[in-house]
Amino acid sequence: MIKELEYEVAHNLDEALALAATLGERKRVVAGGTDVVVRLKEGLIREDVLLDISGVEALRGIREEDDWVHVGALVTHDELALSPVIQQSAPVLAAAARTVGGPQIRHRGTIGGNAANASPAGDTLPALVVLDALVILGSVSGQREVPALDFWTGPGRSVCRPDELVTGFRFPKMGVDDVAGFRKLGSRRAMTIATANVAVFFRLGKGGRITHARIASGSVAPTVVRLSKTEELFRQLLPVLSLAAVRGAAQMAWKEVAPIDDLRATALYRKEAIVGLLTETAYEVLRGRWHEG
Amino acid sequence: MDSLSDTTGTTRPSLQFEQIARIDARDKASGRTRYMSDLSFPGMLYATFVRSRFPHALIRRVDTSKALALPGVVAVLTAADVPGFNGFGIVVPDMPVICGDKVRYLGDTVALVAAESGRIAEQAAKLVDVDYEELPVVDDPVAALLPNAPKVHDKGNICLHTLIAKGDVEQGFREADLIIDHEYRTPRQAHVPLETESGVAVPEADGSLSMYAGSQYAFRDQLQLARILGMNPRMIHVVSNPVGGGFGSKDELTIQGGLALLAMKTGRPVKVSLSREESLVSGWKRHPFIIRMKTGFKKDGTLVANDVVCYEDKGAYSSLGGPVLNLALEHASSLYRVPNTRHEGWAVFTNNGTCGAMRGFGVPQVLFAIESNMNEAAEKLGLDSVTIRHRNVLHQGEVSPIGHTLRTGVSMDLVLDAIERSDLWQRRTEYKRAERPWLKRGVALAIAPQGAGLGLGIPDYGGAYIDLEKDGTFTLRIGLVEYGQGTHTGFVQMAAALLHVHPSRIRLIAGQTRDSVDAGPATASRSTYTASNAIAAAYDDFCNKVEQAVDGPDSTGVASSCTSRDGGMETPAGFRSYEQLAEDYAQEVLLRGEGYFVWPTADREIPGAAGLPHWIYSFAAQAALVEVNTLTGETQLLRVATALDTGCTINREQVEAQIDGGVAQGQGFALSEDTLITKGQVRSKNFSTYVIPTVQDVPSHEYIVLENPEGTSPLGVRGIGEVTMVPIIPAIPLAIHDATGVWVRHLPATPERVYRLLHPMMDE
Numbered sequence A: 001m002i003k004e005l006e007y008e009v010a011h012n013l014d015e016a017l018a019l020a021a022t023l024g025e026r027k028r029v030v031a032g033g034t035d036v037v038v039r040l041k042e043g044l045i046r047e048d049v050l051l052d053i054s055g056v057e058a059l060r061g062i063r064e065e066d067d068w069v070h071v072g073a074l075v076t077h078d079e080l081a082l083s084p085v086i087q088q089s090a091p092v093l094a095a096a097a098r099t100v101g102g103p104q105i106r107h108r109g110t111i112g113g114n115a116a117n118a119s120p121a122g123d124t125l126p127a128l129v130v131l132d133a134l135v136i137l138g139s140v141s142g143q144r145e146v147p148a149l150d151f152w153t154g155p156g157r158s159v160c161r162p163d164e165l166v167t168g169f170r171f172p173k174m175g176v177d178d179v180a181g182f183r184k185l186g187s188r189r190a191m192t193i194a195t196a197n198v199a200v201f202f203r204l205g206k207g208g209r210i211t212h213a214r215i216a217s218g219s220v221a222p223t224v225v226r227l228s229k230t231e232e233l234f235r236q237l238l239p240v241l242s243l244a245a246v247r248g249a250a251q252m253a254w255k256e257v258a259p260i261d262d263l264r265a266t267a268l269y270r271k272e273a274i275v276g277l278l279t280e281t282a283y284e285v286l287r288g289r290w291h292e293g
Numbered sequence B: 001m002d003s004l005s006d007t008t009g010t011t012r013p014s015l016q017f018e019q020i021a022r023i024d025a026r027d028k029a030s031g032r033t034r035y036m037s038d039l040s041f042p043g044m045l046y047a048t049f050v051r052s053r054f055p056h057a058l059i060r061r062v063d064t065s066k067a068l069a070l071p072g073v074v075a076v077l078t079a080a081d082v083p084g085f086n087g088f089g090i091v092v093p094d095m096p097v098i099c100g101d102k103v104r105y106l107g108d109t110v111a112l113v114a115a116e117s118g119r120i121a122e123q124a125a126k127l128v129d130v131d132y133e134e135l136p137v138v139d140d141p142v143a144a145l146l147p148n149a150p151k152v153h154d155k156g157n158i159c160l161h162t163l164i165a166k167g168d169v170e171q172g173f174r175e176a177d178l179i180i181d182h183e184y185r186t187p188r189q190a191h192v193p194l195e196t197e198s199g200v201a202v203p204e205a206d207g208s209l210s211m212y213a214g215s216q217y218a219f220r221d222q223l224q225l226a227r228i229l230g231m232n233p234r235m236i237h238v239v240s241n242p243v244g245g246g247f248g249s250k251d252e253l254t255i256q257g258g259l260a261l262l263a264m265k266t267g268r269p270v271k272v273s274l275s276r277e278e279s280l281v282s283g284w285k286r287h288p289f290i291i292r293m294k295t296g297f298k299k300d301g302t303l304v305a306n307d308v309v310c311y312e313d314k315g316a317y318s319s320l321g322g323p324v325l326n327l328a329l330e331h332a333s334s335l336y337r338v339p340n341t342r343h344e345g346w347a348v349f350t351n352n353g354t355c356g357a358m359r360g361f362g363v364p365q366v367l368f369a370i371e372s373n374m375n376e377a378a379e380k381l382g383l384d385s386v387t388i389r390h391r392n393v394l395h396q397g398e399v400s401p402i403g404h405t406l407r408t409g410v411s412m413d414l415v416l417d418a419i420e421r422s423d424l425w426q427r428r429t430e431y432k433r434a435e436r437p438w439l440k441r442g443v444a445l446a447i448a449p450q451g452a453g454l455g456l457g458i459p460d461y462g463g464a465y466i467d468l469e470k471d472g473t474f475t476l477r478i479g480l481v482e483y484g485q486g487t488h489t490g491f492v493q494m495a496a497a498l499l500h501v502h503p504s505r506i507r508l509i510a511g512q513t514r515d516s517v518d519a520g521p522a523t524a525s526r527s528t529y530t531a532s533n534a535i536a537a538a539y540d541d542f543c544n545k546v547e548q549a550v551d552g553p554d555s556t557g558v559a560s561s562c563t564s565r566d567g568g569m570e571t572p573a574g575f576r577s578y579e580q581l582a583e584d585y586a587q588e589v590l591l592r593g594e595g596y597f598v599w600p601t602a603d604r605e606i607p608g609a610a611g612l613p614h615w616i617y618s619f620a621a622q623a624a625l626v627e628v629n630t631l632t633g634e635t636q637l638l639r640v641a642t643a644l645d646t647g648c649t650i651n652r653e654q655v656e657a658q659i660d661g662g663v664a665q666g667q668g669f670a671l672s673e674d675t676l677i678t679k680g681q682v683r684s685k686n687f688s689t690y691v692i693p694t695v696q697d698v699p700s701h702e703y704i705v706l707e708n709p710e711g712t713s714p715l716g717v718r719g720i721g722e723v724t725m726v727p728i729i730p731a732i733p734l735a736i737h738d739a740t741g742v743w744v745r746h747l748p749a750t751p752e753r754v755y756r757l758l759h760p761m762m763d764e
């Protein structure tokens, strides 16, 4: 049974920020509502005011700013998946968005909601991490930017203060030497919460060697995690396509995750599956650039 | 031949069935159809079922005073308020409508609330104060058989024990060159029709009750409700159609008993539509089976013995658990030639939800085991999976594994030949080419018979009326409910073909007790077959009635010389269009053809096995192409070929739709669906954890439709509703084996299970 609440609608960003400031911890922001409504129904919303920001025009849209891409908090998963800018400059984010829920959820659900919800299983989160994205937070007192990796502090928790809103994200465009990929493991092909997911970004240098590696994984720890030791091993790979070598490097992921048992899978399986997922994703990403020895 | 098979009509192969779209398609697709959950009546109240807090407990006291005091609450009922018999169940009515002294699963009802709004009803439900004394939870069907196990029912935990034996299995195993012996486990599949249990009970001014609730057999609901209410069944009108899906979940009563009690008590219409969560906790499920199967083979693949023990997790109440167990035992050696068999089964009460009828009715569970043992034997003996089956399939006239002679048509060899000729099987080497080193593809096939009808000892009956209306159109009355299968379209097509009119000239009244004719439950792959007989009999009677009308009292009324053609009938007085016939003979009196049909059955029962044997079977073979990701254990079902014997196809589109749906449901069973219950607590309560395939997951199809007429149907038809989901269930894990070499013996084959088989843990 859904409890009775107050419902405030913000018509523009100033109004939204002002309401966020005054309502503080009493309010729960609603963007697409695809997480909030489910929680309301389950009786998990303790706040007694809903602040609907879905009509705030300033939070929409995808823009290129020189070598950066700016994505508004209200951009939906559908918009991400279909945007030529994202497909061109951050295909890993388009790929992640395409795996979210089904058509209805992608049509309503927003990237801001996905990030602010701070589920360890959020599918766009590892993509944002490997893109080196900054989360932009706004409040009546101004704006600040937080690296994606530092944004989440635990399951359902982030550094976003009660008087703040996530207003958007920005990240550098991927260049010609950059390759990236995303893969999600679930119980079926659509409408599935990630048992584990992984995003991979490699910058290739002379001869195809990996000079920069960023690997992030979800559903395997309380927050999205960066697999830095694994990244090091990838940087050491010879630029020759070999499944065994890729798998060898990916094996390290085992040591960098701390999953739990839940209904979807055991912790042990998650540890092993993340190695598999990473192997597959890295191999797919490198296949276009490297050749078998 | 058995004398009974002579009593049925001859096949009429020349009939042409007009290929029309489903008669309900337009209204359903455009949203005009009003399902029970869409209904609303003036003064309507809303019900809440107060469910048990514990899976197993004694009820010390139920205090409804606080709930009753809440403004807007009109009635709160407890067990003491049931005027008639407080129980229901198709076989044994052991499930209380409202529990008085004990609860046996979380879906048990301890009180009923009716209020002015759903919200108030929900609030009131929380105020019903129940004092429980918790009992130890019985959650393991094997342990529940031990003498000191806590008892779910006073009579103990055995719902049914059946043993069917033929020959001497020990001798058979001594003669065997190879013995395959394994334990198999199957999931607690949920039906999850789109529409949950929903309905409205409406007390009428004349003291009768109208029950609008999606269900599979209006006439049986009527009797069960009469018993609960202590009322003349004639005063209860049940409307079961339209139903937003059933698959067996609405065969037994669900919410009707509670709604009826509240409506009679308050004198107002009362509605409920269960949430998905409540439906998944309280609703009927498929029985999980533990199957121990030891099968002996000669070197050439010939079967010599099969020793099977099944443990059926019955859950809390009987419903159809006994018949499900027995149908499973009937099929535990499929229809293979096995001289020595021992099929034993235990249906065991537990506090794991409650299970009942579901499409396939025990057959999917055992077919998974026998088809797996067949393939493993084939592999060990160096045979291929077609050859080993060919060596063993039975034909008409032979003796079944449970000892009865197969008198009606047996198409095991036909479907096997057809699946062998399928494109998927012929080109399997090509299909098996995977695009990445970690992806492995496999193809496997399986075949299945599925006994149709209610079996021996349960009168299996169907009636139909064909009425000529005053304007020359027809009304077809036949009670069978339609819940998605497309049967009603088929009924109209059959009547139209017999009468030689366009289907649009026939109006159907079905799925309700009033103005229709009892034709039995829409279960057990029996609807189309029953209807073919009842409608053909009604047609024959209609021809007689026309002859009597035209000839007057001179007519003998025996074998009519009337035959239909071109929108009318050739009569002794010449050709008459139906309009003319109606004009001349149907203005004052009703010109009605009445058809009654009783299923042919075996002449004697298999000793110790109530309901067995079945007499008429459906047949299908399926081949599956899967792709296994060896890095993660994920399995994708890519393509399925189905060879199905329809006997005679009434509507090709609906046959293909049954295959599509059957495969999706079988795929769910094999790969992802399972209601997870721990210590009696349901953990998968919605679609994020109860995982059914989406449109993205279902495979592409190859359809091979065979038409080997079933001699006991005048139109030659067989039921196909269940068998389309059976062979796919073993075919998927066997294809996983073909792809990877591992044998999956515990379904569903989730990514984690497959992964663990591919990468065993060190200490195992």
Ligand SMILES: Cc1cc2nc3c(=O)[nH]c(=O)nc-3n(C[C@H](O)[C@H](O)[C@H](O)COP(=O)(O)OP(=O)(O)OC[C@H]3O[C@@H](n4cnc5c(N)ncnc54)[C@H](O)[C@@H]3O)c2cc1C
Binding pocket: A028, A029, A030, A031, A032, A033, A034, A035, A036, A037, A038, A053, A073, A099, A100, A101, A102, A105, A108, A109, A110, A111, A112, A113, A114, A115, A116, A117, A121, A122, A123, A124, A160, A164, A165, A166, A167, A191, A192, A193, A194
């Ligand atoms: C059926 C279904 C399937 C789903 N499948 C997936 C899936 O596959 N992958 C996946 O990652 N997720 C999935 N989700 C979860 C959800 O759809 C996504 O997380 C989505 O991106 C949430 O966006 P929203 O706009 O709907 O958020 P909302 O529900 O509106 O909000 C989510 C949370 O974020 C807060 N919030 C929203 N916007 C802001 C903001 N701008 N500033 C501060 N706080 C804000 C809200 O207060 C709330 O706590 C699924 C959900 C459903 C119901």
